[in-house]
Amino acid sequence: GIEFDLTFRAAFEAMDEPHHVHRMGPKILLDASRFCQVGSWEGTLRVDGESFDVAPDVWVGTRDRSWGIRPVGEAEPPGRNADEPSMSGFWWNWIPLRFDDFALMVIAQENGEGHRILNEAVRVWKDGRVEQLGWPEFDVRYKPGTRHPTGASISLVDRDRKPLTLEVETFTSVPLNVGAGYGGDPDWNHGLWKGRGWVESTVYDMNDPMVAGRVPFGVVDYVAWATLDGAEGWGIFEHGTFGKHTPSGFTDWDSVAP
Secondary structure (H helix, E strand, O other), X not given: OEEEEEEEEEOOOOEEOOOEEEEEOOEEEEEEEEEEEEEEEEEEEEEOOEEEEEOOOOOEEEEEEEEEEOOOOOOOOOOHXXXXXXXXXXXXXXXXXXXXXXXXXXXXXXXXXXXXXXXXXXXXXXXXXXXXXXXXXXXXXXXXXXXXXXEEEEEEEOOOOOEEEEEEEEEEEEEOOOOOOOOOOOOOOOOOOOOOXXXXXXXXXXXXXXXXXXXXXXXXXXXXXXXXXXEEEEEEEEEEEEEOEHHHOEOOOOOOOX
């Protein structure tokens, strides 16, 4: 099993994200608010009886909170959407990063045609100043034959109209639809009633075809190393793309990178 006794210490002020509204045809699927904060963790982590010292100079991390209407809990009847499916594709990026002198938050969600429905790029300085960095443009690099992102170049611009390029490289990952309760997880979903006092522990074999086969159809959190204007930082590159996304060259649910 897993046990932990951890303290989160914020490095910068929390970052309020834009109001997030996602429609599926005429229906509101998500209407939520969220904030995110980068910092460090300190304490002890125990996995299957083995203890790990969590030192704040090594274990950087993030925390976030969200509230509002979300597609969680028991599934609703499909209704009209079963006959008239309205989501041709989904493309998502959520990237909180911690640098020594600033925090960075980049968010973008687009539909299958590439129309952006959520957009954010801000830099938070230690004195609390929040600097907007324009409309981020993405060049995501995928492993050939997959939709696994190996990295990305993201074009930003500061208030003096100076172009900035955020370079991101991804490492190990956690698929959020395998045990974490996000969409597409057949075993567990946020808000799902499992019975009073229910407790469960599950081990997943990522080489099991039944498990690995669901990963491409969910959002995945990647450990990320990043550079911006000479500074180096670490954080999360959360990415998901399934179905059509014309700007990426994905034409349908079976499309992968060349």
